[in-house]
Amino acid sequence: MVQPATPFLRIDLTRLRANVRGMADHATSARVALRPHVKTHKCIEIGRLQVGAGAVGITVATIGEAETFAGHGFDDLFIAYPLWVRRPSARRLEDLAAGARVAIGVDSIEGLAQASRLLGASDIEVMIEVDSGQHRSGVRPEEAGAVADTARRTGLKVRGAFTFPGHSYAPGAGRAAAAAQESAALARAATSLREVGVEPEVLSGGSTPSIADTDLGVVTEIRPGVYCLGDAQQWELGVMEPAHIALTCRSTVVSHAGGRVVLDAGSKILGADRAPYSTGHGRLLDFPDARIVMLAEHHAVVDLGGDVDLPPLGSQVEVVPNHVCTAVNLVDTLYADEAGAVRAWPVAARGRNS
């Protein structure tokens, strides 16, 4: 196919396959279930690679993502989010459950009571979210039993507990510390569940930065997302080498204003995510010293760092977005390149926020 106009998101399919295989092998050797989070790519073709490599099912963030993947034959779906279920969403969940194994997250007695009123007669299972230190959502681990008890009394089956150790997105020793808190929280949640007579079938955790430190003696299921594609955050955290990053934004040098390089990729394709530890608004794959020092909607201003000739006007470079999950959600199509053969993969679940 003809190369699309820049900027566009390009996948190195050889690298993607290797990343998918690597995580699958890691899970297999540790005897844990792998349930990758597909919010990272929202792409049926990548989900199929993951399931083909042995994933037990997929994790999604929204009912809409679940519907998209279910519509393409994915039949084991965990919505890892504390849903507040209303009647229209209850109907959508029941429709999903008619053709797939479905679990949803809850993180409050009220949320579970609400879900039970509307879904109590269904086969939908519940995973109780516990906070392992990120302090985003989730009950305290010792409260998991109280939530589970509500579920049991209303008819919904509790599958187990889950957490997201999102505070693993930190440089240095933060990842190991987050992983230790993750296993402690899930172990405590399991005890709390057993206290009310619920034997957890699944204790689910895992994030790409913490995966090497995850206590696989406690965690029975891992839900990493970013590992398959990689991004500048993983690069800068030291979790992934640039040589393993599988997604880039191919961009054109449109200006040399001020003696710098200005690219046609901006926040409307790279995303505006900038973590506290990020050194800029994205990286250039082939210029490791370069930093994107200014980002507008359609401009990335690059400081190349050191004594480097400016890439000429009209030339193209590969930008690594800071956060791949938000970059992918900005395009309709990913261009998967394997030794020069390019396939257009739809971002099927793009924009499915609800």
Add this chain to the structure above:
Amino acid sequence: MVQPATPFLRIDLTRLRANVRGMADHATSARVALRPHVKTHKCIEIGRLQVGAGAVGITVATIGEAETFAGHGFDDLFIAYPLWVRRPSARRLEDLAAGARVAIGVDSIEGLAQASRLLGASDIEVMIEVDSGQHRSGVRPEEAGAVADTARRTGLKVRGAFTFPGHSYAPGAGRAAAAAQESAALARAATSLREVGVEPEVLSGGSTPSIADTDLGVVTEIRPGVYCLGDAQQWELGVMEPAHIALTCRSTVVSHAGGRVVLDAGSKILGADRAPYSTGHGRLLDFPDARIVMLAEHHAVVDLGGDVDLPPLGSQVEVVPNHVCTAVNLVDTLYADEAGAVRAWPVAARGRNS
């Protein structure tokens, strides 16, 4: 129509109409042309309101945006971006010019020479971008003549010069200073153009924060974008009162984890933009002391500030995104509400990055 599931982007149509009218009146009274930047909304219906109120045409950032609007009858299009024109994009520009008046930006002799090779026989006009202090793109004002001279020798007509005083996005005295630099730069560019025998027909500037300070004795055309909808940046800069903000993200309280409010709106609908002066990741329209202290893809964690009762689980609040231009680009549909009558407006140019 039935209210969509949260999160969704809602427009207060009464406020939008007032904002559109207010800027049109400002331009009329100052006798400058208004050419609003439609990258803010990417929406045909809003563009029609703007042109209906007297805008001379529209500004876009990409050829794709121009194509979308041209396809709905917009016939005066300025692509305010230093395009690097290749053969496929030259064909697209020629197609546009067959049905509309089209101008493109350039900010280098090389870029103009490249455009001239491919577009020299067309009616497409050129606007020379000058840097007025933002240091993003644009030549120095005194260099405008040299670029224009290249155009004249190759057949492309130079319409004038433009700048974006983006450094007006600053608290305090920054806006007036940016506006002063804007008019100085455009005046200097005009002199430079006249030195090579080019009389500028248009000197184009303007940004929403600086518009009240724009020197309308120099600037002949203004290109504000955000003014029609507003966002938390304008609120926090003191440019717009919350009572004039026309776009919000309706969101549901899904969790009270940690005694805080967690909403179902995250960076995949609000955008991750956070300017240095922003006090958080977005604001709540009806809770002026509240701040979004943590933003994930589908979670906004809110600190309500002060002694306020938590809005109950399942209740809905209106979030004001930090930057409306990137929020709009994350959805397919805007829900325009006028006294309870809701219309679904497509974000027709969403994702048109090239």
